[in-house]
Amino acid sequence: MSIQISLIGTEGSGKTVLMTVLAKKLAKRSNDGLFLNPVGAKTLKYIEKNWSTLQSGEWVSSTPPGQMFDLYWKFHIRGQEAEMRLIDSAGQDLRKLFNEKGGYQDPNLSEQDRKFLDYICSSSIVILLVNVQDFIARNDNYQIDTQATLKETLDFMSKNGKRKVAIVFSQYDQFEATIKNKYDGSLEKFLEKKFPYLYNETTDQFENVFPVAAVSDTEIRTDSDGKARSVPKHDFNSAGLEPLIKWLADAVQNDLVTKEEERQIEAISEHQRIAEEEWNKRKEEWIGVAAVVGLVFLLLVAGYIGVSVVGNWRKAAEAKQAAAEAERLKQPIPDVFDKWRGGWCCDKGLFSCREHRAYASVPIINKGGAGNITVTFSLKGRSGFTNEYFNKGEKKWVTVYVFELPNHETANDVNISFKASE
């Protein structure tokens, strides 16, 4: 899990020196189980280069405005491990962002400045460095400007999310004596008097205020131009680092717990979301299935009703037919087609005559058992017959001829009879 830390402060507040000394101190595992392991050559080189500069009795050079050194470590904390990202930036960039004109609100903010601002916003831990020298040795305008910048920075942070903030009074070795003499050794009193606005911001979190001297052993060196200046002693010591390291380790560890809880909550809500999605999907499927089942059921019911109605109607028709058939079967002689249409000697139908001969075509339905049926056709004393085999229930046309007819036959003279053979 990655924890973002911002190390911010105005120019010359001691960010690069403090970070170098901190990283070097934690490069060896402490008794408290803390260990900072650089990730990537860039971080290792950056720290080592600064460290050897300090060891050579020189201060590191000021971080150029617009430049950010993105540094990565694995922070081992009492058996836990956190990926740690820290940006060392130029103090002038902070002053530009949080000046009295509210630089961070500038719509034309450069990409670099926006990146820096975003980084501060997304950091869960912030170490804000305050160089007390700026308030002792500098003119009033500079002091006011610096305090305004720091206050604006704190206000901005409290408006933009929750994070842990440590206020580090850096280069403490430089003003420790002043605090002792003028403020009874109380940093709080000093803060109240000299930084009233900052004091208001920090009064309820005074346990997060740390006086630190990354380099507490210095010596005076006179340069070739005759100017004397204080420089780090070889194998210099630091002061006040331990409480800050402990605070940092606690803050990171706390963050790990928070992040893990957030991750778990996220995992749970993701799980719930998936379960809900699954449930909704199932619900839709079930609704679909229920609709289909309902439809099928309705169709079945409708079908059943339809089939019953048709079935009943068919049954009624069949019963009616059966009754009629039973009636017919009572007759001893097979039923015949009982009507013919058309008149005598006409061509319209079943019965016609030509030149002294006539014929009758009649449809016969055998309503009795299988057997022969004799059809007799008589006309004016003349007759003809035909004998045909019928299956049970068979229906067919039978034609019977009568020859040598006298003239002037009429329909009334026609007689046709049927007889089932024995």
Ligand SMILES: Nc1nc2c(ncn2[C@@H]2O[C@H](COP(=O)(O)OP(=O)(O)OP(=O)(O)O)[C@@H](O)[C@H]2O)c(=O)[nH]1
């Ligand atoms: N005596 C003493 N002087 C320090 C200490 N830390 C920093 N300084 C002095 O403060 C100067 C600036 O320190 P840096 O670490 O470069 O400051 P910075 O905040 O990185 O500054 P920028 O990169 O310009 O923003 C150094 O050159 C030293 O003169 C310290 O612990 N003790």
Ligand SMILES: [Mg+2]
């Ligand atoms: Mg720097």
